[in-house]
Amino acid sequence: MEHRQKAVQSFAIGAVLAAVFAVAVTIAAELMPPLKTWLADTFTHHWIGKSVLAAAIYVGTSIIIFAVPSAGSQEQARKSLAALFWISWVVVAAIIGFFLYEAFWAY
Amino acid sequence: MTPALAQLLIGHVVLGLLGITLFVIVTVGLMRDLLRISLIKWSAFFGFVSFVASWITGGYYYATYYGKAVKPVIKAGAYPWAHNFVMEAKEHVFLVLPFLAATVWLVLWLLGGSLETAPGLKRAALLLSWTIVVLGVAITLSGMVISGAVIPK
Amino acid sequence: MMGWYTFLIVMHIIGTALGAGGATVSDLSFFRSVRDGKVDRSELDLLKTISMAVWAGFGILVFSGFGFFLLYRIQSPELGLIYNPKLLAKLTIVLVVFFNGLLMHAKVFPLLESFVDRPLFNPDFSKRAPIAFTTGAISIISWYSALILGAWRGLDWSYGAIMGSYLAVVAVGIIFANIVGRQLIKKFGTNQL
Numbered sequence: 001m002e003h004r005q006k007a008v009q010s011f012a013i014g015a016v017l018a019a020v021f022a023v024a025v026t027i028a029a030e031l032m033p034p035l036k037t038w039l040a041d042t043f044t045h046h047w048i049g050k051s052v053l054a055a056a057i058y059v060g061t062s063i064i065i066f067a068v069p070s071a072g073s074q075e076q077a078r079k080s081l082a083a084l085f086w087i088s089w090v091v092v093a094a095i096i097g098f099f100l101y102e103a104f105w106a107y
Numbered sequence: 108m109t110p111a112l113a114q115l116l117i118g119h120v121v122l123g124l125l126g127i128t129l130f131v132i133v134t135v136g137l138m139r140d141l142l143r144i145s146l147i148k149w150s151a152f153f154g155f156v157s158f159v160a161s162w163i164t165g166g167y168y169y170a171t172y173y174g175k176a177v178k179p180v181i182k183a184g185a186y187p188w189a190h191n192f193v194m195e196a197k198e199h200v201f202l203v204l205p206f207l208a209a210t211v212w213l214v215l216w217l218l219g220g221s222l223e224t225a226p227g228l229k230r231a232a233l234l235l236s237w238t239i240v241v242l243g244v245a246i247t248l249s250g251m252v253i254s255g256a257v258i259p260k
Numbered sequence: 261m262m263g264w265y266t267f268l269i270v271m272h273i274i275g276t277a278l279g280a281g282g283a284t285v286s287d288l289s290f291f292r293s294v295r296d297g298k299v300d301r302s303e304l305d306l307l308k309t310i311s312m313a314v315w316a317g318f319g320i321l322v323f324s325g326f327g328f329f330l331l332y333r334i335q336s337p338e339l340g341l342i343y344n345p346k347l348l349a350k351l352t353i354v355l356v357v358f359f360n361g362l363l364m365h366a367k368v369f370p371l372l373e374s375f376v377d378r379p380l381f382n383p384d385f386s387k388r389a390p391i392a393f394t395t396g397a398i399s400i401i402s403w404y405s406a407l408i409l410g411a412w413r414g415l416d417w418s419y420g421a422i423m424g425s426y427l428a429v430v431a432v433g434i435i436f437a438n439i440v441g442r443q444l445i446k447k448f449g450t451n452q453l
Contacts, residue, residue, distance in 0.1 A: 091203055
């Protein structure tokens with residue numbers, strides 16, 4: 001059971017990191033055209049690059065966190081899921097806010 | 108639009124709707140006191156698979172066709188904000204969804220049997236499932252706003 | 261051979277029949293169930309079965325509705341049909357149906373479940389009952405509003421006018437449903453005294 005709880009905790013944290021990466025690379029790529037160009041050149045399209053890297057971060061960090069020796073617990077799993085909930089909404093608000101600004105106020 | 112691209116667009120929409128439908132089943136299922144774990148964990152699994160498939164079909168359409176053939180029409184039309192704001196927001200907000208879906212599926216798969224006696228964990232899973240449904244609906248409506256703005260002259 | 265458009269029309273009609281019909285029967289069944297001052301297990305099971313039919317209808321409506329949307333998008337985007345006030349109002353109302361339905365599952369069914377075979381005339385039910393009356397009123401009015409908007413070909417009102425009228429009807433419906441509901445609860449109490 002502890003292993004399962006730890007797995008849930010690991011993947012929840014992985015999802016948090018993937019979501020934070022998604023918003024960070026999105027805003028960074030808009031503000032730094034060379035980054036956007038690099039993503040497009042490396043992955044054929046900038047959005048594909050963001051998708052692939054976010055997925056890699058999700059899987060990679062989840063596995064790494066799971067592999068780190070530590071005991072899992074129901075409470076830790078719950079806290080990780082709660083963190084994912086709140087951070088997801090912050091990420092969504094940031095993306096919407098950024099593009100709202102870009103579309104209507106930036107220029 | 109070629110027939111293949113039309114099928115990709117249809118697939119993208121239908122798979123997205125299917126994903127949302129399955130997560131509505133998960134959400135409603137998690138609201139109950141007595142959980143039908145088998146139903147909700149399989150719904151979560153296929154919901155996650157649907158979102159990934161929607162991601163791939165939509166992504167291919169977007170990367171190969173939207174940029175050169177659809178975006179210019181929207182930007183030149185009556186509703187340029189449908190791309191400048193709605194599409195840009197949609198394509199990036201969507202990136203959060205598959206990871207949320209995978210996490211909810213894993214919670215149900217690995218800890219589903221203990222959720223009835225772990226109200227805190229159950230509530231956390233329910234809130235995440237709600238988030239998936241709300242974001243899914245918002246993304247779907249965004250898609251309509253964007254496609255509706257494609258009015259060739 | 262039946263074309264896609266005809267197929268989608270048929271599915272949309274089936275969805276509407278299940279949804280609007282189911283919502284009607286559900287509201288009637290609810291008031292009939294509480295008329296004797298209690299809800300028994302078979303009555304609650306019936307309400308749950310009807311609810312499943314309504315959800316099935318909703319699902320069919322949503323999928324067939326998006327079928328129309330895709331058909332127009334692919335075949336005739338130049339018509340610009342999506343940004344039509346009537347369609348946007350109908351979509352808004354469909355959203356209300358959806359979230360109202362989820363609210364019913366979250367609040368109303370657990371409420372009825374907790375009062376199975378128990379007298380409804382008590383302060384606890386009286387305090388919590390308005391959610392049942394309110395969501396029931398929203399459900400039936402929204403289903404019929406969406407149906408009317410779908411069928412009314414010549415309607416050329418603005419989005420604001422349509423939604424204003426809808427919200428006015430919903431407000432009246434909620435007030436009416438709660439008044440009738442409270443009268444029923446008072447009647448249980450009088451009958452039991």
